Amino acid sequence: MKTKITTTIAIAFIFIATLVKAQDEKYIAAMKTGMQLFSTAKSGADFTAASNHFERVAGIAKTEWLPFYYAAYTQMINGTTLQDANQKDLVYDKALELIGKAEVLNPAESEIAALKGYITFMKIYVDPMTRMQSGMGEAMASLQKAKALNPENPRPYFIIAQNQFYTPEAYGGGKKVAKPSLETAAAKFEAFKADGFAPSWGKDQNQALLEQCK
Amino acid sequence: MKKLILVLSFNLIIGFSYAQTLISGIIKDNKSKLLPGVSISIKNSYDGTSSDSTGKFTFKSFEKGEQWLVFSAIGFGFDSTKIVLDGQLIQLSLTLKEQLNELNAVVISAGTFEASDTKKGVVLNSLDVATTAGAEADVFAALQTLPGTQPAASENGLFVRGGAASETNTYFDGMLIKNPFNTQVPEQASRGRFSPFLFKGTTFSAGGYSAVYGQALSSALILESKDLPAKTVSDISLMTVGAGFNQDIRFKNSSLSIGGNYINLKPALSVFKQQTDWVNEPTSAGGTIQYKWKTSNTGMFKSYVEYSKSDLSLNTNNLDSQTKNPFSNGNHNFYSNLSYQDYIGSNWKINTAFSASNNQDNGLININQYGRTDRLAQAKATATRYIGTLSTLKIGTDWLNSNREESWDGLKRDYNDNLNSAYAEGDIFLSQNLVARVGLRGEYSSYLGAANVAPRLSLAYKTGKFSQLSFAYGEFFQNPEDQYLVQSKQLDFQKATHYMANFQKIGSGQTFRVEAYYKKYADLVKTNPTFNNNGFGYAKGVDLFWRDKKTFKGVDYWVSYSYLDTKRDFQNYPTLATPHFGAKHCLNIVYKQFFSKLKSYVGATYSVASGRPFNNPNAVEFMNERTKTFQNLSVNVSYLTRVFGNYTVLYTSVSNLPGFRNEFGYRYSQNGNNRQAIEPPALRNVFVGLFITIGDDTYKN
Known part of the structure; x- marks a missing residue:
């Protein structure tokens, strides 16, 4: 039995x-x-x-x-x-x-919060003149949350740096402002290890922008 | 053990699976257009694919038997169909209906110009209002560049389609603002009290507006305040006319904003020669407190409280005695607005609001002491029921108490009115391309002892991807102006009936609108021989609007033109005549360009209007003379920079740069022998301001 x-x-x-x-x-x-x-x-x-x-x-x-x-x-x-x-x-x-x-x-x-911030940025850029004021805070809050959840995740740093890069100087962006941010992101990309299907994108784009800052 | 082996081999068979079925087909929308990018799959399985650029799809599935095939695409929603998988090829022809959404649905546009930061397909946004040259961030001045309005530099208010300024009312989060302007100075327009930056949406209706609003014969200006500020920041403004500050403090789900300003026009007015003989140039001081609380995901409580005090005195010319008459004004203004809105369940939304205001004017006209106090209290509640994707039904009620006291050398008079209203309105989408708005508003005024029922109807039909036709009809009632109500209790509601047809095309970066209207006035107040409601009149015309952000890179411009034919018999008119606010042709060209190398935003506004009618008491015919053509060219430059690392805007504007000599009419002496042109207070005005934002650390870290 x-x-x-x-x-x-x-x-x-x-x-x-x-x-x-x-x-x-x-x-x-x-x-x-x-x-x-x-x-x-x-x-x-x-x-x-x-x-x-x-x-x-x-x-x-x-x-x-x-x-x-x-x-x-x-x-x-x-x-x-x-x-x-x-x-x-x-x-x-x-x-x-x-x-x-x-x-x-x-x-x-952290990766989810980072991507959410990224998409919010993209939505702002559809009509920046009208959406910048109301949308920036929301996008940045999500990216700051991504940093807080995992300070080693390079992607929120890259997304913010990329946004600085493409923002006109007159609005507080530009290559000068973006360069140190891109460098920080680059260092984080060097140290970051992703396994399986975990997100690993951004390193090359970050490097490409950094090249343009030189 | 035997059993175990049996089970294990059975498990292996599951791994091997069955024979596969090939599923292929084509997918179209309800207009037989082939749809690419549609996701097609077997429900609860990994098997599926996406349709290609010609709407074709093919995939294999290992599932067996009766299954649900599900398909969906962005903008098209979701659908499903039952299929049987048995290894035989399945050929399908599927259709997916385009989803109703705000982006592709028809909107009611007759009579309405909407400025919004969030909604789609609007004509202007709040930044447009703030950066229009010549307007100096005054909402009302900016709206004077839209069709249907008249340039008015000698009196407060918006003159819309042959309507007097008192026929336009302003609403703050749904609540009537009794005194939206600073106190009227003789023969000068005053600025609006509210900054355009307070609002996320501005709807300017030149007629045919919603049944939710009442008490405006011609036009409604509906202002919707902003939600929570994104972060804690301080704003400082230093201007040639004074200084101001605002502190936003952001908490997790709420925010507190405190602002204050001091304005003194003396330095600015001493630069250029002034027509006005000032004794004490205008000074004012005021403060605002705002508290906003996000009570839930969907709920929002807002409160706004403002107090301001202003003083001025000047001399006017007495054309009879050829001497000076003193005029002075001291004003205290208190305004408060509380509102709460939330969704109840998924189908209902409620909006409730309460507002109270108190406006006091005291001063001297010649040798006479005058005093005026306006008190207003209003409570309003609206419930909105959502039906389907876009249709709504609104019902609501509104209580409005208005009270005025006037004094003249110790003599007093007053009136007190309770206006109770109820309204219902449905936005009914008969299809994606056809919408009807049917509304009814009823009002009872205790002071007039009268009731009215006002039907409203709008229709809009989408004629193409970007174009649509709209029609509107409505009846509008308004109490007589306070100055008449305090003098007579025998008056009744005044009435206007609007008819309008509108065609609009909004492409990417370009907007074209044309609107024709006819407005019939009845029961207007007449002051001769006694107060009565025997006045009447009409206004008809065509408004054109063209805005283009696309043709020239970095350039945004709009052109508006209005043709107006209006006559009325009201107030002390002896006959039917075109009133002074009835200029036949008005044209505005507004131009804006951003120069990124110079970090500067440059704007220019050119306005031209045909002469205004005025009455020459020596002429045979009443109101038969015209002033000369009005012209104005104003320019502004906003330079974006940093001061001690803080985001800063240096703003300069010059109004009437070429120095066109304008006149708005003539004032005559009693005997008609002397006259004086009503002119702008100065030929040109220059304004310089420095606006600094501290704590905007978007790019730190």
Whole structure:
């Protein structure tokens, strides 16, 4: 009798473990496919396809924040390829919605707060004259939160530095102001190690901007 | 053990999975346009794809049996359909309906110019108001560059489409402002009391406005205050006319702002020769306190309290005795506004507000002591029900108590009115392209002992991606002006009926609007032979507006033109005539450009208006003479810099740079033998200000 129960439990465990493993493998495979779509994306349509893919993954892997994160990130890049202001707004709103869902899953993740700040910046740039005043505070608050959650994360430093770089001197930006910030970000990129699917982008862009400051 | 092996091999089979099904097809929108970028997938599985640039899609699925195919795209919402997966190729033709949203839906635009920092498709924003040359950050002066208004430098207020200044009312977070201007000085326009930087949205309605607002025959100016400031900052302003400061303190979910200013026009007015014979140039001192509290994710409480005091005295020419008559004014103004709004559930929103104000004027006219006190209290509540994506239904009620006391050498008179109103209004989207706004407002005035019912109707139809047509009709009632109410209890509501048709095209960076209107006045107050409501009149015209931010890089300009044909018989008029605020043609050109190398923002405004009617008592016909053409060119430069590392704007403006000699009419002596032109107080005005913001550490760290 006892052996029978043990066997049943053992079978159940193996069964569940196999299922979980299968799910896990499916998730990893799906993420790999997504990263593949992302790394080969060139047009807005490609980034949309990558974003759609990550969003589907997010719908299944309900506890993972990374699918939503990448869905938001690729959607934001899609926004940069568009011309029409209304379309840009729709796409950035979608990106904000996606990163918002990631935030619900993991409110203390520095990477999420950083990307949220980044997308908010992009939304300001659709119509800077009218949105600068009301939006800057919100974007900066999110980026400062990202720094506080993980001071070693280079991305909030890079995003702020990049924004300084592209802000006209008259409004307190410019290369001079951006250079030390880009250097700080560069040092943080050197020290930062990302594993698995964790975000690792930004180092090259940061370096490229730094070159232009010389 | 056998069993275990069996189960394990079964698990392996799961890993191997079934045969796959190929799903392919095409996806279009409800107008048969092929849709790229649509996400298509099997519900609860990783299997899916996105449609390509021609709306085609293909993917494989290992799922089996009956499944939901779900598809969605940005701006198009979400849909699903049932399919059966059995290894056989599935061919689909799907449609996805465009979602109703604020960006693509039709908006009611007849009569309305909206300036907003947050909404889409608006014509101006608060920065536009602040940087219009010649306006010196005065909301009312900036609005005088929009079509439908008249340049008015000799009296307070906005003259809209043949309406007197008293026919335009100003609302602060939904509440009527009794005294939106500094005290009227003889033959001079005073500035508005409120800074444009207090507001995130300004809606200027030249007619046909919402049933939520009443008591304005011609026009409503609706100001919506800002939410919480983003951070703690101090603002200091040093100007040729005085100095001011403002401190914003930001807490987690609330903010406190304290401001103060002192204005003394003496130094500025002594630079250029003044028409006005000042004894004591205007001085004023005031302060504001604002507290804002975000009570929840959606709830907001705001309070605004302001007090100011001003003094001035001058001499006017007595054209009969050829001597000087003294005039003086001391003003105390208190204004407060409390408001609260929140959502109840997902379908209801409530707005409640209370405001109270007290405005006192005392002084001397010639040898006579005068006094005037206006008190106003208002409570208002509106409930909005959201229906579907865009449609709304509003109901509300409004209590307004107005009280005026006047004294003249110790003699007193006063009136007190309670105006109770109720209103209902629906914004009904019949489709994405057609919206109807149907409203009804009812009012009862205790002092007049009369009631009115005012229907309002607007329709807007989208004719293309960027263009739309709008129509509006409405009836508008207003109590007679205070100066008449204190003298007579026999008066009734005055009435105006508006009809207007509007075509508007808003592309990226370019806006074109044309609007034709007809306005019929009835029951206007006449003062002859006794006070009565037998006045009447009409106004009709065409307004044109063109704004272009696209054609010239870094340049933003707008052109507005108004044609007006109006006549009325009111006040002491002996007959139907065009009033002094009825200039036939008005043209404004507003130009703004940012020079990034010079870190400077440059603006210019040119206005021209045909002569204003005035009455020559020696002429046979009443109000039959015209002043000469009005012209003005004003320029301003804002230089952005840093003072001790703090964000600073150096602002300079010159009004009437070329020195056009303008006149707004003539004042005649009793016997008609002498006359004097009503002119701007100075040929030119120069204003210089330094505005410093401390604590804006956006780029530190």
